[in-house]
Amino acid sequence: MSRTRIQRMSRLMAKTLREEPADAETLSHQLLVRAGYVRRTSAGIWTWLPLGKKVLDNVARVVREEMDAFGAQEVLLPALLPKDAYEESGRYEEYGDLLFRLKDRKGADYLLAPTHEEIFTQVVKDQCTSYKDLPVILYQIQTKYRDEARPRSGVLRGREFLMKDSYSFDTTDEGLAESYALHREAYRAIFARLGVDYRIVSAVSGAMGGSASEEFLAPAAAGEDTFADCPACEYAANTEAVAFKAAVPAAAAPGPVEELDTPDTPTIEALAAHLGVPASATLKNLLVKVDGEIVAVGVPGDREVDLGKLGEHLAPAEVELVTAQDFEGRPDLVRGYVGPQGLDIRYIADPRVAPGTAWVTGANKPDTHARGVVAGRDFEVDDYLDVVVVEEGDPCPACGAGLRLDRAIEVGHIFQLGRKYADVFQLDVLGRDGKPARVTMGSYGLGISRVVAALAEQTADGQGLCWPREIAPADVHVVAAGKTAQTELALRAAEQLAAAGLRVLVDERPGVSPGVKFTDAELIGVPTILVAGRRAAEDVVELKDRRTGKREELSLTDAVRALTA
Amino acid sequence: MSRTRIQRMSRLMAKTLREEPADAETLSHQLLVRAGYVRRTSAGIWTWLPLGKKVLDNVARVVREEMDAFGAQEVLLPALLPKDAYEESGRYEEYGDLLFRLKDRKGADYLLAPTHEEIFTQVVKDQCTSYKDLPVILYQIQTKYRDEARPRSGVLRGREFLMKDSYSFDTTDEGLAESYALHREAYRAIFARLGVDYRIVSAVSGAMGGSASEEFLAPAAAGEDTFADCPACEYAANTEAVAFKAAVPAAAAPGPVEELDTPDTPTIEALAAHLGVPASATLKNLLVKVDGEIVAVGVPGDREVDLGKLGEHLAPAEVELVTAQDFEGRPDLVRGYVGPQGLDIRYIADPRVAPGTAWVTGANKPDTHARGVVAGRDFEVDDYLDVVVVEEGDPCPACGAGLRLDRAIEVGHIFQLGRKYADVFQLDVLGRDGKPARVTMGSYGLGISRVVAALAEQTADGQGLCWPREIAPADVHVVAAGKTAQTELALRAAEQLAAAGLRVLVDERPGVSPGVKFTDAELIGVPTILVAGRRAAEDVVELKDRRTGKREELSLTDAVRALTA
The missing domain is CATH 3.30.930.10 (Bira Bifunctional Protein; Domain 2)
Known part of the structure; x- marks a missing residue:
């Protein structure tokens, strides 16, 4: 026995909604709920209705x-x-x-x-x-x-x-x-x-x-x-x-470290503006706790630390951000003005902070930064780890071209x-x-x-879902767009298509307007829509391709032949 | 694409066991484990191996x-x-x-x-x-x-x-x-x-x-x-x-209640023996607590109270057995000698304790019973509930014949x-x-x-499982009983059967004796066993019906024809 191949919309548990669900954050969430495929039972816990199943x-x-x-x-x-x-x-x-x-x-x-x-x-x-x-x-x-x-x-x-x-x-x-x-x-x-x-x-x-x-x-x-x-x-x-390759140090030999009076520049943006240098020339030092021990992570000022990456590198150790409390009793750690030079804690750095590269960074004194701080000369990196958030245009590790x-x-x-x-x-x-x-x-x-x-997500369009045939809930969505003659023709079409081995959804809901049925058919997204409408008396139906919108009027016989070819 | 129709025993995750699993209480448990269909992961929690799946x-x-x-x-x-x-x-x-x-x-x-x-x-x-x-x-x-x-x-x-x-x-x-x-x-x-x-x-x-x-x-x-x-x-x-119909009272009018000195007869057996009456002539009164209130349940002495049934009748009230403590401060309740006459607690009785029936029961005094205690005359039943354990031979509620x-x-x-x-x-x-x-x-x-x-459970026999074809893990179990020639023929048979749409399990395990393969085939219980054995050189195979044990030698061509007819 083969599974029943005709589903009638009048009985189907697939109530469509005109409104977006209030909590829908993505297109697929919105459409799968609106088209009656799924319903939320609890946070992250879903019921699959017949079409979704x-x-x-x-x-x-x-x-x-x-x-x-x-x-x-x-x-x-x-x-x-x-x-x-x-x-x-x-x-x-x-x-x-x-x-x-x-x-x-x-x-x-x-x-x-x-x-x-x-x-x-x-x-x-x-x-x-x-x-x-x-x-x-x-x-x-x-x-x-x-x-x-x-x-x-x-x-x-x-x-x-x-x-x-x-x-x-x-x-x-x-x-x-x-x-x-x-x-x-x-x-x-x-x-x-x-x-x-x-x-x-x-x-x-x-x-x-x-x-x-x-x-x-x-x-x-x-x-x-x-x-x-x-x-x-x-x-x-x-x-x-x-994974990035290490940066190349500048050709010019850097001069000695120079301290700069930089009041009110605890952020990279403020510092870069104050000094008139790009953010990428500054060295940002993020303090974290690794299994309770304070560690500094150095990355160029224009990059963000990816805490997920950092966590993966250091697992199973636990990584947390430091809190104000952690600075208590640590006069060596000056908030907003930390620099790796002369700092007596473990120092992790991005490969961009390569030996020989020179930086503007904190001077470990309030309101003071240092210029010309050179990796490998003025400070040592304990571990080079790739920990920055990758950005558009970063060089491809394989060929150097800008990544998308x-x-x-x-x-x-x-x-x-x-x-x-x-x-x-x-x-x-x-x-x-x-x-x-x-x-x-x-x-x-x-x-x-x-x-x-x-x-x-990938296949939906402005009208609704739009499934590839292999996984669509039906092959053909038959719409009875009218009264008795249209319904009779729609049911006949459904029978013939099902007999030919196709899975059919037939919208024979009494008292529902053709407009609502068309809108629902687009929303539900079965690949082919067959409409029994205006020319039902002549046994002529309209075939519509859900994706392209292409329409064609055919006799029922030709339509069935076209769909089962 | 259709699902792969040939499973090779040399690769199949279905290790058969010769020994019964130590904890197997039932035939199905034992056989499903021995034949490699399931494995226990934890108490009451099972893994379904490929055949079981x-x-x-x-x-x-x-x-x-x-x-x-x-x-x-x-x-x-x-x-x-x-x-x-x-x-x-x-x-x-x-x-x-x-x-x-x-x-x-x-x-x-x-x-x-x-x-x-x-x-x-x-x-x-x-x-x-x-x-x-x-x-x-x-x-x-x-x-x-x-x-x-x-x-x-x-x-x-x-x-x-x-x-x-x-x-x-x-x-x-x-x-x-x-x-x-x-x-x-x-x-x-x-x-x-x-x-x-x-x-x-x-x-x-x-x-x-x-x-x-x-x-x-x-x-x-x-x-x-x-x-x-x-x-x-x-x-x-x-x-x-x-559900039992009420018992019919005896035709003879019962006499007055008579007290009997019955020392050392706290059990029905002792009492019936002492008085020389059948246990069914005595009335047993079980005390229970219903939501904390003591209630007596009367049933004929030869019957057991089904506490499950009682619980269902009284749900959602909770039913518990009384403890020795419950008798403290209740001189009206004489352990082992409780009778319903003159008792001031709720009295539930089996329909057999119908109005007009006469009983030997406790006299509510130590070492004393009463004879000729008549339901409806000497005591009232508050609720008739069907609470006894049904026994072989009990009258059919529909026609009165003895139940099996x-x-x-x-x-x-x-x-x-x-x-x-x-x-x-x-x-x-x-x-x-x-x-x-x-x-x-x-x-x-x-x-x-x-x-x-x-x-x-229902289909197994002394040799092992024995599935109906509709749910068997394969249609045919092909056994290569021998060396190269037999294996070659077995694989050819498997190919032909699969090509004809049958699901085939083929035992081509190298180094496994025909005897072990036969034993495993019986244990696994696929409906038809095809053996490539002695006459492999002539392309002759043996077909064996797993259930009847009927065997037949046929050419491979005829065997495939017979199985796909």
Whole structure:
């Protein structure tokens, strides 16, 4: 028995709204709610109504087919898990507030899994004993939980969401690279079939080692990620992963350090204006606490410190901003006038603060700055870390051309994990040489519910949603634009299209004007709209392409033939 | 693209075990673990391995098709819900320890939904405004959570499990009855297609009003439910729902009450032996506390009080057993010698204690009983409630024949809820008469993961699992029983069968003996086994029917033709 192929709008739980929902921050959020695809149940927690469920299922189906096609095996793991495995891996603590934690009736600790590396490792440890059992790739399409501090953008960043996560297990690095390549190809096939416009970008800084982690980003204004794209070469990376080469020191030898009386210039802007130099010639020193110890971070005055990047560099140490209290009893730290020269704390600097470069910076005295302070001469950098927020026009690390920045939605992430979890759980198999071989893993995510939002963002137009056929909730939206004759023709058209294997949404709502039905059809975004209207008596219908707006009048027979060709 | 149709055993994550898992209490638990379908992740929390996932998907597919066929609309609601709606309905408290409760990062209270009446009511309130929008039936196949005190029997009673739940919304009682009937028919179709042996039994006592709730029970020794079945008529009911007619008083007029000296007879057995009467002639009076007030419950001496039934009758009042402390300061209550005559507390009795029946019972004095105590003459019954445990041979409430009792697994439950939740959330729509009409609801459950266990229980034999074709993880299990020639033939057979549209599991594991492969094939339980063995050189294979054990030697061509006919 095939699934019912005709959905009647008169019965469909898909109430459309004319007004934007008050809390909608993004286009996809607004349209998915207005077109009756989803409803908010709680912050970051959504109900998928029938149209939304169909789109979600279509995305999941494409993902499943492409995963199966390269030999990945589908399983289903629980969402509710005892804390043990996550405590062993350290993530029970590391996740912090992002993890939903709970107790059962006996007081034992559980969590709602945000991702499943630990449990998949244990499954493979239970199932595989020899190198002959590997490689193996397992996946699931399953509900995940993350207690986001600020759930937003509708289903784009939810606290309960649907994800495909897969895990590869190999005995060699080459095997892992192959499993990774299989995923990369499958993701390309998936996003191509789904009609997602995407870029593959590096998610790790080049300095840290190649392409062991890549993100699939769908460019969209609503995106929460920013990526850098080189117009001159192939380079593309999440801005968090863009690694800069060290700056080149000025050719002219700098003179000695000179102190300047600079009252009322605690900000870079005030200082640069006062001295008549560009902000980029000044050295800004941000004080932070790393596991409680005060550390200074030096970056050119025209750049911002990316605290996320800094945190990632220093993890698992915790990074916090200093407070007024931290200056108490520290006469060496003069607020607004800190300079690295003669400062007795750890000094981290951006690679732009290269040895030999000269700066205007704080003189560690109130109302005083210093000019001609040279890195490597007047102060030492303890660690060079790439910690600045990447900006439009920054040089491409590969070719030096000015980078472009764009907003995007992360729809997939593939990652060569290596032996981290295998080490935690001592996942070994009998090797070819008869000795135990430690397994190496990859981890690969693809956000099913997020892809729905990304596609809505990328394909919508002024009239509403506009789905690619593969994931649309129906193939044809039939509108009965009139009374009895039109309704009769619309239902007949629906029957014939369904009999030919198409999925049909038919708007036969009595007492609803053609205008409202047209508006709803545009909003709902099924690729083809078939209108039974003015010429219903002659069995003539109008076919309209939702995307192009192109219209054509045809006999019903020709219309059905055209749509099923 | 169709899903890959060949699974190779050499790669499949389905490690079979020869030993029974130590904790396996039921056949399905034991076999599903041994055959590599599931693995326990935590108490009542399971991982579905590839074979198990396929069976689970097949059950879900059949359910989905039959739900869609009668116009039910699929949606997907969250599992993680704020407590508000459940607090309004009273269930946040009522569920007690069965509910998993948690807090989010802001300290707000959430729960993992055990069922979704509240939220579906809210969805319909948001979507439907007029009687024209109804009836509507919504369903989801979704993960549910219940913190069972004693999760057991593998996936039969888990704490995280997959369920189809649906909800109907109508404006009239007749509409509700129709939505109920549609579900009843769909469930019959579903269980027939799945090959489940089932009974539809009444889940409410006849005394409470007809067929407003029925259970679909799958008879199985592992079942946790007991149902009564009449061999003489159509009657069948969960034993909790069997309602007895009142007993008939004896024809002979009873004499006056006579006190008997009965030392050392605090138990019914001792008393009956001492007096030489059957236990059924004595009246047992159990003391319980109902919301703290002591109440006596009278039942014939040969029957047990079903505290569950009593609790349901008296809900939401709480029922507890009395303790020794409760007798302190109550000289009227003589432990072991309580009788209803002259007792100044509420008296509940089984319908067997009908007016005019005479009993031997306690005399409310130590070591003393009374004979000829007549209901309605010597004591009054405040409430007649059906509270005894039903026993084999009890009279059928419909025809009086002796009932049979059987164990069964509850695989479905359909229920005319009425206006309970609509009242809580004031779910009204504009009625035909222009006035607000309160909506009436039905609630319908079907345990997807539980059906897998029920089918395993019902169809397994001494060799292992034995699936009906519709839900088996494959259509054919091809065994390469030998070396190169056999493996080559097995793979060729698999290709041809897959090309013909069959789902194939092929056991081409190198270095595994034919005996182990045969044992595994029986254990895994795919309906047809194709063996490439002894006569591989001639292209002759053996077809074996897993259920009947019938074998046949055929050329590969004929075998493929026979299987795809």
